[in-house]
Structures are given as C-alpha cells and as structure tokens.
Amino acid sequence: MNDDRAWVHTAIDALAREAARSADTHLLKINLPGFAGIDFYFKDEASHPTGSLKHRLARSLYLYALCNGRLRKGQPTVDASSGSTAIAEAWFARLLGLRFTAVMPAATAPAKIRAVEALGGACDLVEDPSQVHARAAWHAANGACHLDQFGLAERATDWRGNNNIAESILGQLEHEPHAQPAWIVCGAGTGGTSATIGRYLRYKCHPTNLCVADVEHSAFFEGFQKRDPGCCCDRPSLIEGIGRPRVEPSFMPGVVDMMVRVPDAASLAAMSVLSRLLGRRVGGSTGTNFFALCWLADRMRQAGQQGSLVTLICDSGERYVGTYYNAQWLRSKGIDTAPFEHRIEQFLSGEDFACDLAVAE
Numbered sequence: 057m058n059d060d061r062a063w064v065h066t067a068i069d070a071l072a073r074e075a076a077r078s079a080d081t082h083l084l085k086i087n088l089p090g091f092a093g094i095d096f097y098f099k100d101e102a103s104h105p106t107g108s109l110k111h112r113l114a115r116s117l118y119l120y121a122l123c124n125g126r127l128r129k130g131q132p133t134v135d136a137s138s139g140s141t142a143i144a145e146a147w148f149a150r151l152l153g154l155r156f157t158a159v160m161p162a163a164t165a166p167a168k169i170r171a172v173e174a175l176g177g178a179c180d181l182v183e184d185p186s187q188v189h190a191r192a193a194w195h196a197a198n199g200a201c202h203l204d205q206f207g208l209a210e211r212a213t214d215w216r217g218n219n220n221i222a223e224s225i226l227g228q229l230e231h232e233p234h235a236q237p238a239w240i241v242c243g244a245g246t247g248g249t250s251a252t253i254g255r256y257l258r259y260k261c262h263p264t265n266l267c268v269a270d271v272e273h274s275a276f277f278e279g280f281q282k283r284d285p286g287c288c289c290d291r292p293s294l295i296e297g298i299g300r301p302r303v304e305p306s307f308m309p310g311v312v313d314m315m316v317r318v319p320d321a322a323s324l325a326a327m328s329v330l331s332r333l334l335g336r337r338v339g340g341s342t343g344t345n346f347f348a349l350c351w352l353a354d355r356m357r358q359a360g361q362q363g364s365l366v367t368l369i370c371d372s373g374e375r376y377v378g379t380y381y382n383a384q385w386l387r388s389k390g391i392d393t394a395p396f397e398h399r400i401e402q403f404l405s406g407e408d409f410a411c412d413l414a415v416a417e
C-alpha cells in the first residue's frame with residue numbers, strides 16, 4: 057500500500073471518529089394552542105459543532121472525495137459557498153490537516169467570513185455571485201480538490217440511511233402520535249437536503265409529502281414549475297443558504313411534491329416570531345421554512361385534517377445579528393417585517409392565515 061492510500065485510511069478513520077463523537081440533533085416539538093391534532097416539529101440542525109445542517113454535508117463531501125480517490129495527502133481543498141458550508145468545510149479541513157479555500161460572494165455576512173478564517177480557512181471573495189462556480193473551478197484547475205457542494209450534495213449523502221437527516225427525523229418521530237408526518241418542509245440551497253429526504257420517504261414507503269420553500273430571488277421555483285433546469289435568476293437571494301441564481305445540479309425535482317415561494321419580508325418575519333417561540337434566535341432560512349409550515353398548517357386545519365408537520369432549524373440567528381436582526385439593515389433593504397409578523401401572530405392565536413403563496417405542484 058502506498059503512502060497516499062495509507063493517508064486516505066487515516067483521513068477516513070478521522071471522519072468516522074468525529075461522527076462517533078458527535079450526537080444526533082434534537083427534534084424539538086412546539087405546542088401551539090390553536091392547533092388541536094396538528095403537531096409541529098423542528099429538527100435542530102443549528103446544534104451541530106459547526107452550527108448548521110452543512111455539518112452533515114461537509115462530512116459527506118470529504119468522505120466522498122476520499123473514497124473516490126479525488127483527495128490526496130496534502131492536497132488543498134476548495135468550494136463555492138455562501139457561508140455555512142464554508143464554515144463546516146473549513147472545520148473538517150482542520151480536522152484532516154488540509155488547506156481549504158472558500159469562494160464566497162463579497163456580500164456574505166462578515167461574521168461568516170471571520171468564522172472561516174478563525175478555523176484556518178482562506179476566503180476568496182467574488183463580487184459577482186454568479187461567478188463563484190467558475191472561480192472554484194479555477195482553483196481546481198490549479199490542483200485543489202473541488203468539494204463541489206452544488207454538484208455533489210445529492211450523491212455524497214447516503215440517502216438510504218446511515219444517519220442521514222431523513223432517517224434521523226423519521227426515527228425520532230417513531231413514538232409520536234403521528235409518526236409519519238403529513239409534510240416535511242425544507243429550503244433549497246444545494247438541493248441536497250430535499251433530495252435526501254424525498255428519496256428516503258420513497259425508499260421507506262412513507263406517505264409523507266415534501267414541500268420545498270423557495271425565496272423571492274431564486275431559480276428553483278420557476279425551474280420546478282416549468283420543469284426546466286435552465287431557469288435563471290439574476291438577482292441574488294437575500295436569504296443566506298437558500299435560493300440560487302441557477303437550478304443547481306443537486307436539486308432533484310422528481311422527489312419534491314410541492315414548492316412554495318415565500319416573500320423575503322415573510323421569511324424574516326417568521327424568523328423573528330419563531331425565535332420568540334423558541335426563546336433563541338434562528339436564521340433566515342429557518343424563517344422561510346416556518347412560514348411555509350404555517351401555510352401548510354392552515355390548509356390542514358381548514359380541511360379538518362390532523363397530523364404532524366416537520367421542518368428544520370438550519371442555523372442560528374446569532375450569525376445574522378448585524379443583518380436580519382438589525383432594524384437599520386432591514387430598512388436599507390426596503391424590508392418591513394411588521395405586517396407579516398402581525399399576521400403570523402394572529403394565525404398562531406387561532407385566526408386563519410391571511411397569506412397567499414405562489415405554489416407549484
């Protein structure tokens with residue numbers, strides 16, 4: 057066995073030991089008085105060591121690169137990332153003793169940039185967000201291993217099990233009144249989470265539907281509606297982690313039952329309301345998820361249906377104190393969350409949800 061192969065074994069072993077030291081994330085249940093027979097669950101992906109659902113993805117991407125013979129001893133690694141993935145990938149690079157460069161849009165929250173650098177990663181900031189893929193490819197052409205979250209997320213994750221997020225959620229629901237949820241809601245950044253959940257639901261023959269909540273400035277919704285992977289959006293998403301200028305290759309429309317498009321002000325209003333309910337701050341994409349969850353709960357309640365609804369807490373709001381939680385920043389973006397906050401609060405206290413969403417099925 058050559059040196060390189062021995063190093064690969066050491067690296068895979070290091071990843072296995074990290075997984076063994078890590079606990080699974082909580083599935084939080086919230087009881088809302090106006091919803092008899094409808095149960096709300098939140099998979100707390102903010103509680104990973106690197107603070108987001110990208111911890112699972114980064115572990116899988118390194119493992120996938122190693123097992124495919126694409127990552128050798130001493131080789132630098134690179135990926136395009138809006139932040140959360142970069143933090144997780146930098147963390148795993150440090151664990152494996154590798155260099156890592158994150159190619160990020162220049163507008164990424166400064167706290168995320170600092171977090172990558174604090175983990176020993178480098179940040180290559182690109183003015184035009186649509187150029188991050190090309191820039192990452194340039195690094196790869198110069199010898200780096202491209203971890204390629206947008207291209208490989210859907211296949212790097214072991215969708216049949218191995219403690220993927222879907223297996224974990226369904227396992228944690230096992231003894232609940234409605235063990236098979238009516239809906240699972242998630243956003244799409246790479247599309248990897250929705251691909252993993254959608255595939256697992258089919259594989260295990262669950263009747264559960266999957267709803268992907270998209271944002272205002274993103275290509276996914278239209279791409280899904282028209283079944284056209286070529287759809288584009290030229291304005292960047294305001295909600296970090298989700299919404300992309302193109303339909304990313306890891307997005308698998310065939311396993312998605314419904315998509316909704318949530319206005320940015322609604323996402324950030326829902327983020328604030330959920331933060332008050334939980335007593336801790338959640339991130340913007342969690343707000344998008346929660347808004348779509350409320351919309352589905354309203355449909356169920358109006359139809360007299362009972363059941364459980366599940367969504368994800370994708371990351372913590374502490375990363376966004378200077379942006380989503382900053383009144384001045386919101387004003388500078390022309391966003392007023394107050395009307396949506398009011399409607400969500402009214403809804404949670406028993407009224408109908410007076411919000412219409414764009415829907416594609």
Ligand SMILES: *Cc1c(COP(=O)(O)O)cnc(C)c1O
Pocket residue numbers: 108109110140141209243244245246247248249250296297298339341342370371
């Ligand atoms: C990546 C990300 C998502 C979306 O998950 P994907 O599996 O990439 O589609 C949602 N929220 C946050 C904060 C993220 O970083």
